[in-house]
Amino acid sequence: MPEFAVPMENIKDYTLAALTEWMTGHGEKPFRARQVFGWLYPRGITGFQEMTNVSKALQAELAAHFHLGGLATASRRQSSDGSVKFAFRLADARQIETVLMPNNTHYTLCVSTQVGCAMGCDFCATARMGLERNLGTGEIVQQAVEAGRALEPGKRIRNIVFMGMGEPLHNYDNLVRALEILQEDNGFGLSARRLTVSTCGLAPAIRRFARDGIRANLAVSLNAVTDAVRTRLMPVNKRWNIAALLDACREVPAGNRYRITFEYVLMEGVTDGLADARQLVRLLHGLKCKVNLIPFNAYPGSPYRAPPPAHVRAFQQILLDRGVLATLRISKGQDIQAACGQLIRGQQAPPPEPMARTG
Ligand code: SF4
Structure with a gap:
């Protein structure tokens, strides 16, 4: 040697x-x-x-x-709303993105789990890269270490969402180890309720997640109420359609302290019909869950756009009136392409930037 x-x-x-x-x-x-x-x-x-x-x-x-697995900061951009998007360079010179978002008293960090993604969602910038490789456990947790260094004294990261580049459940073992380290008292000491894993709907991995008793919230990108529309937006639906996906979600223990959130991007004329809202209520019947509505992050020339705010509220009201907890998420960091759907390899993303990323 x-x-x-x-x-x-x-x-x-x-x-x-x-x-x-x-x-x-x-x-x-x-x-x-x-x-x-x-x-x-x-x-x-x-x-x-x-x-x-x-x-x-x-x-x-x-x-x-x-x-020690340090990541080089290739770039750091600050949004007018206080969000910060980091592009981190890995040891093999590939880049990933991580977004730090301020709330009133604390920060939420959105981390990546893969370089690129294999899932090919139609509305997602990361999908355009294809999958280059999985991140290792250390590369996942190091994003929190590096972002933590950027905080002013007294501030801390309180929530971590696995909603950056990649499909977390497609990198299952490294994800699970990272969750363990983040929850470790001698590690970050984050409560499991402060950790959210987002998936585009890998039904067998959702079952495994439930069976393994992984302590974290699960967010499932649903985004449509018919298989025809969902398959158009999310190719994973060809493999596991809405019924198969929801069957898997029903196996997540009902007594679990961690609720399933269904992410639903509202795209005008595509997913925002009021009849869709009523169908969504029917689909989710009996599931302990909430729905997070995300008006689409439009960009110039985009084939999709967000519905008018009044229509978004009408969609939300249908869910609320029928007893489905429905929140509205306004994406942060849109001006620096750090919002949902806008993460792609450092600053190399060519304009215009697409769309909502919810997987
Ligand atoms: S939305 Fe998520 S799962 Fe779909 S292509 Fe983008 S990163 Fe992958």
Whole structure:
């Protein structure tokens, strides 16, 4: 092996259990893993020598085996509404995007799980890239470390939504490990209710998510009430149609503290019929869920556009009148192409930018 060989593993690919095993395998006490986690998250050390309560010998051993998985910030753009879109460069020079969105007292972070996406949704910028590769566990959690560094003192990321580039359930194992690290007391210590995984509707993976008892909210991009329209918008519907998708959703335990949210993009003349609203109520009958209505993020020349606000409210009212909890989401960061559907490889996205991304 050449003398200059670089450390082979990203330490942030390791869950606490895995790092504990590594420690004991290297003659260290198990509690050392917790100590190290405390430095990795959310403090986000940039060198093992910063871990002042860890012996120099262990620091050196860790440095010989691991790297810290830092991401280079290729660009950072701030929206007029306070949202910040980061383009992060990965070790192989590929880029992903992460969006930090301010709420009153805290921040929500939208993270990517893949470089590109294989799902091909018609309204989504990321779909145009195709799938380049999955992100590793460490590359997923590092987005929160890097974004956390950008916050002013006293502010913190309180919610993380897996709604950036990629289909999270298509990268299941890395997603699940990332969720575990984010919830770990010695990691970010985020409550499971503050974590939301969004899927375009991979029915078998939804079943697996339910069966594995993964602690996180699930958001399912529905976006249409007929298979004809949904297949046009979301090719995944050819494989698992609306009935198959909702069957899988019904297997998510009803007693679960984590509610399913159905994301529904309102596109004028396509998905916004008032009859569609009534059909949506019928489809969701018996499911413990809420509906998040998202007026389409239009762009010049787009084949789709958002319905007028009064029509959006009428659609919402039909759901509310029939007992379906329905909220309205106004996307943040539209002026910097950070809104739903607008994420594509750094700043390289050619104008005009498309559309709502809800998967
Ligand atoms: S909406 Fe989500 S699942 Fe669909 S192509 Fe875009 S990133 Fe992939």
